[in-house]
Amino acid sequence: MTQATSGQQVQPCEREQPELLGHREALGAVRVAPLHGETTLSYLSRVASRYRLTAKELIGALVDVGRRPNLFTVRPDGEVVFNTEARTVVAAFCRMPEEHLRHALPAWGREVPSSRLGSGPAAWVRTAATILPTGPGCRTCTAKATQGPEEARLYLLPHARVCVKHQCWMLETPVADEATAGPGQLDVRHVPQIAAAQRRHARLLRRTPHAGEAFAVAQAVTASWGDEAWPEETIWPDRLRSTALGNDLAWRVAARDAVTYPEAVTLATALADAGVQQQLLDEAGWHQPHSLADVPRLVGELARRLERPWIAGRLAAVTTGPLNAWVRACVRSQAGHKPKTRNMWRISPPHRPTPVSQLLAQSSNRGETPVQTEPASLPDSAEDAARGFARGLRHARAYAAEHGHLCAPNTVQMEGFAIGLWLANQRSAGPELAPDRAAALDTLDPWWNPPWNLWWQRIYHRAKALVKAGQPLTPEHGFPGTTENLGTWLYEQCTTYSSLHPGQQRLLADLGITQERARGAAPRRRDIKAARRTALDHARAYAGEHGHLCAPTSARQDGFAIGKWLHSQRVRARRGQLDPALNQALTGIDSWWSPPWPTDWQREHHHAHAAVAAGTLLDPEAGFRNFDDRIAQWLYAQCVNYTALQPGQQHLLARLGLTEPVADTAVPDPATRHPAMETGLHYARTWAAQHGALDIPHTVRHSGFPLGRWLARQRHQANLHRELFDTPWPHEEHLARIDPYWNPPWGMKWQRRYQAARTQLTLGQNLAPEEGFPGTPDWTGQWLYSQCAVYDDLHPRQQHLLADLGLTAEGAHTALPRRNTQAASFAAGLTHARAWAQEHGNLTVPEPARHDGYRLGTWLRTQRRRASRGKLPTGRIKALEAIDPHWNPAGGLNRSGIGGLYALTPAAGRGWC
Structure with a gap:
C-alpha cells in the first residue's frame, strides 16, 4: 500500500487507482484529523492534497462502483455524502475512527440516494444550493489545527459566525476557479456588539422554542430594512466602516449580515417572545392587520427594543414585506392561544434575503468580469410570469382609471383579459406576493387587497362615488338621498361601528361617518310600496324578455336581483305569508310563477313550449331530434317519468302535444352530447339484457350511444358522492337494479x-x-x-x-399454480387467434385487445417480436401465416387497420377487458 501511495504522489494517473481499489479497507499513509463543523468535501480535499490528488480523484478511487465514476461535478463549496460501505472505506483510508468523523463532520451520517447507484461503496455530490451555508473557517484557527496554510470550509451556523478567540466574522463566500472569491472573513474587533449579540443568540436558542425560525424571520426583516437605506439609520453605516476596510463594494456587500446581526438577534428575541405575540393578538383582536399602522403598540415595542424611536413612523406605512407577513401569520394562527405552528415562521420566496455569496458573485471586482456562481434555481416560467404580470398591471391601471378602484368581480374582463380573475389570483398570494408587485398595485389602489370582504369594499366605493357627486351622508336623518340598499348598508355599518376593522373605520371617516355620528344614526325608512312597484316593474320586464317568471336565483334584470326577489316571494307564498295583492299581480304576469313543483322543471317547460310555438316538430319516436340537445333530453326524461308527474305537469305537457300514449312511443337519441340519466339507463338496461352485466370498458358504444364512457362517469360521480356525503348516491338504486356489481368497491x-x-x-x-x-x-x-x-x-x-x-x-x-408448457401456451394463443380471425377476418389486433379474456394483442406482439429476432420456430410462423398471411408485415401494422378495430360492434366490444 505504501508503494502505491508513493506512486500516486509522483504521478496521480488513473491506472494506479484500481490498485487502491483492490484494498477496500486499506490504510492510507497519512492520518488527517477533521475540524469540528467541517464539510466532508473540505476534509477529503485536505486529505487528497497530502497525496497530490484532487478531491474528485481521491473519492472516485475510493468509492468507484463497477469501474464507473459516480461523481460528475465537484466544487469546493459543495458537499459529498457516502453510503455505509463507502464510509467504512474512507474512514479506514484516512486512519480515523468513524465515530470521530461522525462527531466532527455534520454531513458524515447522511445517507446517499442509492436507488441510482449500484451496490458497494457509493458517493453522491450535493451542490451549494442544496446544503446549509458554508464558508472558510477562521484562518488563524485553521492554520493552527492543520499546521499549514490550508483552507477549510465549515458549515456556518447562524449562532456561530464569530470566532470568539480571534474576533472575526466568517463569511459565506462563493467559489471561482477552485478558490474562494471575495473576503473570507471580517475583522469585528472594533465592533464588540457583534460578539455580544452572538452570546445573546446562543442564550436565546437554549431558552426559547422556535428561536431558530424567529431568527430567520428577523434576518429577512433586517435585510429588507437595509435595502431601504433610510437616512435616519446611522448605526449601520458606522458599523460597516469599522468592519469593511476601505470602500470596496465586495467588502460592503459581505458585511451585510454582520452589520445587521445585533438588531436581527434583538428582533428575533422580540418575535419569539410569547408576551409580544399575545400583545399583538390583543391589539389586533379578531381583525387581520392590513398594515403595521393597525398594530401601533407592536411597532412601538419593536422601536423601543431596537433603540430606534424613528423607526415606528417608517414601519407604520408598511403594507408588505417579511415583518408584515409574520404579523398576519401570527394573528391567523392565534399563536397566543395554542401551540406555535410552523406556518407562522414561514418566509415566502420573495421575502427571503439574497445570500451573501450571490451578492458577492454579482459585485466582485476580481478582474473585469464578475465571478459566476451557480445560478439560483428559478421556475422555467419565471420570465413568462413577469410578462404576464406586466400585462395584467396594464389592464389593472386602465380599470382603476375608469372605476377608481381595483375591487373588480372575478367575472369582469377588459379587452378580452380576465382582469377580475387576475386580481383575485394576486390577492390569493397575500403577503407572499413579491414586494415590487404589491407596491405597483398599492399605487393604483391602496385597498386593492383589504383584510375584509371585497363585497364590503365595492359597496363602500358606491357610497364614495355618491359623496364625490355632492350628496352628503347624514346618518342622523337616516341617509336620505341614497338608494334603499345603500342606505340600509350604511346604517348597518353605524350599528356595528365598534366591531369594524380599524381600516374600515378610517374609510368611513373619509365619508364623514365618524364614531360620534355613527352613534346617532337613524334607521333607514323603507318605502315598501315603492320597493314593490320597482320589483314588479323589473318582473314585467323579465317576463317580457323571457316569457316567464321562473328565473334562477342568479338572474338580474337591469341590475336588480330579480331571481332572488322572486325566490323570496315563492317562499312566502308557500308559507301563506304573501300579500294577496302582490300574489295577484305576479299571477297576472305569469300564472305559473310559483308552481307546486320545482321551478327548474317549469323553466325547462317554457323552453320546450317556446320551441314548439316556433314550429319545431314533436317527434318522440325519433328521439326529439328536431329540438335542442338539452331540451330533447328533458322531453325524453318526462316521457319516461310521465306517470310519476303531477296532474298539472301532465296538463302542461299535453298542451305541447305530449300525452301519455305519445310518451310511450318515445325513444332516446344516442347521438346526444348531454345524456340525461333516463337516456343512459335505457341503454344500460338493453345492454344488460343482452350480456347480463355492465362490466364494460369505456370505449364500448351500444346502438351508437357511448355507454362505456357514460358508465365510467356515473361510477366517478357515485364514488365522489360517497367520499363527500354519508347518504347514498341518488341514482345508485336505478343502476343496482340493472347490475348489482355495476360499481363494485374492488374496481x-x-x-x-x-x-x-x-x-x-x-x-x-x-x-x-x-x-x-x-x-x-x-x-x-x-x-x-x-x-x-x-x-x-x-x-x-x-x-x-x-x-x-x-x-x-x-x-x-390448497390450490397449486397452473403450469403450462411453451407448446401448450402457444397452442392456446393460436386457438384465440383463429377465433379472432374468423370473427374479424385478419390478425391486425391492437395490443390492448382481449379475446374471451385472453390477452391476444399482447401475445401477438410477443410473437412478432420473436419472429423479427429470428427466435420464433418456423412451424409456428407457418401456423400463424395459415391464419393470416399478413399477420407480421415488414412495415409494421397498418394504423388505419388498427383504428378500424376500435369501432367495435356491441358483440365484439364484449371481448375488451
Whole structure:
C-alpha cells in the first residue's frame, strides 16, 4: 500500500487507482484529523492534497462502483455524502475512527440516494444550493489545527459566525476557479456588539422554542430594512466602516449580515417572545392587520427594543414585506392561544434575503468580469410570469382609471383579459406576493387587497362615488338621498361601528361617518310600496324578455336581483305569508310563477313550449331530434317519468302535444352530447339484457350511444358522492337494479376479468384447484390461481362471487399454480387467434385487445417480436401465416387497420377487458 501511495504522489494517473481499489479497507499513509463543523468535501480535499490528488480523484478511487465514476461535478463549496460501505472505506483510508468523523463532520451520517447507484461503496455530490451555508473557517484557527496554510470550509451556523478567540466574522463566500472569491472573513474587533449579540443568540436558542425560525424571520426583516437605506439609520453605516476596510463594494456587500446581526438577534428575541405575540393578538383582536399602522403598540415595542424611536413612523406605512407577513401569520394562527405552528415562521420566496455569496458573485471586482456562481434555481416560467404580470398591471391601471378602484368581480374582463380573475389570483398570494408587485398595485389602489370582504369594499366605493357627486351622508336623518340598499348598508355599518376593522373605520371617516355620528344614526325608512312597484316593474320586464317568471336565483334584470326577489316571494307564498295583492299581480304576469313543483322543471317547460310555438316538430319516436340537445333530453326524461308527474305537469305537457300514449312511443337519441340519466339507463338496461352485466370498458358504444364512457362517469360521480356525503348516491338504486356489481368497491378491472373467466367455465364444473385447475383455459386457470394466492385479502362479496364459480376457501388454500408448457401456451394463443380471425377476418389486433379474456394483442406482439429476432420456430410462423398471411408485415401494422378495430360492434366490444 505504501508503494502505491508513493506512486500516486509522483504521478496521480488513473491506472494506479484500481490498485487502491483492490484494498477496500486499506490504510492510507497519512492520518488527517477533521475540524469540528467541517464539510466532508473540505476534509477529503485536505486529505487528497497530502497525496497530490484532487478531491474528485481521491473519492472516485475510493468509492468507484463497477469501474464507473459516480461523481460528475465537484466544487469546493459543495458537499459529498457516502453510503455505509463507502464510509467504512474512507474512514479506514484516512486512519480515523468513524465515530470521530461522525462527531466532527455534520454531513458524515447522511445517507446517499442509492436507488441510482449500484451496490458497494457509493458517493453522491450535493451542490451549494442544496446544503446549509458554508464558508472558510477562521484562518488563524485553521492554520493552527492543520499546521499549514490550508483552507477549510465549515458549515456556518447562524449562532456561530464569530470566532470568539480571534474576533472575526466568517463569511459565506462563493467559489471561482477552485478558490474562494471575495473576503473570507471580517475583522469585528472594533465592533464588540457583534460578539455580544452572538452570546445573546446562543442564550436565546437554549431558552426559547422556535428561536431558530424567529431568527430567520428577523434576518429577512433586517435585510429588507437595509435595502431601504433610510437616512435616519446611522448605526449601520458606522458599523460597516469599522468592519469593511476601505470602500470596496465586495467588502460592503459581505458585511451585510454582520452589520445587521445585533438588531436581527434583538428582533428575533422580540418575535419569539410569547408576551409580544399575545400583545399583538390583543391589539389586533379578531381583525387581520392590513398594515403595521393597525398594530401601533407592536411597532412601538419593536422601536423601543431596537433603540430606534424613528423607526415606528417608517414601519407604520408598511403594507408588505417579511415583518408584515409574520404579523398576519401570527394573528391567523392565534399563536397566543395554542401551540406555535410552523406556518407562522414561514418566509415566502420573495421575502427571503439574497445570500451573501450571490451578492458577492454579482459585485466582485476580481478582474473585469464578475465571478459566476451557480445560478439560483428559478421556475422555467419565471420570465413568462413577469410578462404576464406586466400585462395584467396594464389592464389593472386602465380599470382603476375608469372605476377608481381595483375591487373588480372575478367575472369582469377588459379587452378580452380576465382582469377580475387576475386580481383575485394576486390577492390569493397575500403577503407572499413579491414586494415590487404589491407596491405597483398599492399605487393604483391602496385597498386593492383589504383584510375584509371585497363585497364590503365595492359597496363602500358606491357610497364614495355618491359623496364625490355632492350628496352628503347624514346618518342622523337616516341617509336620505341614497338608494334603499345603500342606505340600509350604511346604517348597518353605524350599528356595528365598534366591531369594524380599524381600516374600515378610517374609510368611513373619509365619508364623514365618524364614531360620534355613527352613534346617532337613524334607521333607514323603507318605502315598501315603492320597493314593490320597482320589483314588479323589473318582473314585467323579465317576463317580457323571457316569457316567464321562473328565473334562477342568479338572474338580474337591469341590475336588480330579480331571481332572488322572486325566490323570496315563492317562499312566502308557500308559507301563506304573501300579500294577496302582490300574489295577484305576479299571477297576472305569469300564472305559473310559483308552481307546486320545482321551478327548474317549469323553466325547462317554457323552453320546450317556446320551441314548439316556433314550429319545431314533436317527434318522440325519433328521439326529439328536431329540438335542442338539452331540451330533447328533458322531453325524453318526462316521457319516461310521465306517470310519476303531477296532474298539472301532465296538463302542461299535453298542451305541447305530449300525452301519455305519445310518451310511450318515445325513444332516446344516442347521438346526444348531454345524456340525461333516463337516456343512459335505457341503454344500460338493453345492454344488460343482452350480456347480463355492465362490466364494460369505456370505449364500448351500444346502438351508437357511448355507454362505456357514460358508465365510467356515473361510477366517478357515485364514488365522489360517497367520499363527500354519508347518504347514498341518488341514482345508485336505478343502476343496482340493472347490475348489482355495476360499481363494485374492488374496481372494474377485477370484475371484468371475473366475468371473462365465468364465460369460459361451465355450470357446475369441477375446478380441482389442488391439481392446478386442469380442464380450464390457460388464462382462466392462471387468474383463478392468482385469486387463491390473495383469497384472504379479498372482499367478502368477491369471495362469494368466486364461490359461484366453484372456488371456495378450502379449495383456495390448497390450490397449486397452473403450469403450462411453451407448446401448450402457444397452442392456446393460436386457438384465440383463429377465433379472432374468423370473427374479424385478419390478425391486425391492437395490443390492448382481449379475446374471451385472453390477452391476444399482447401475445401477438410477443410473437412478432420473436419472429423479427429470428427466435420464433418456423412451424409456428407457418401456423400463424395459415391464419393470416399478413399477420407480421415488414412495415409494421397498418394504423388505419388498427383504428378500424376500435369501432367495435356491441358483440365484439364484449371481448375488451
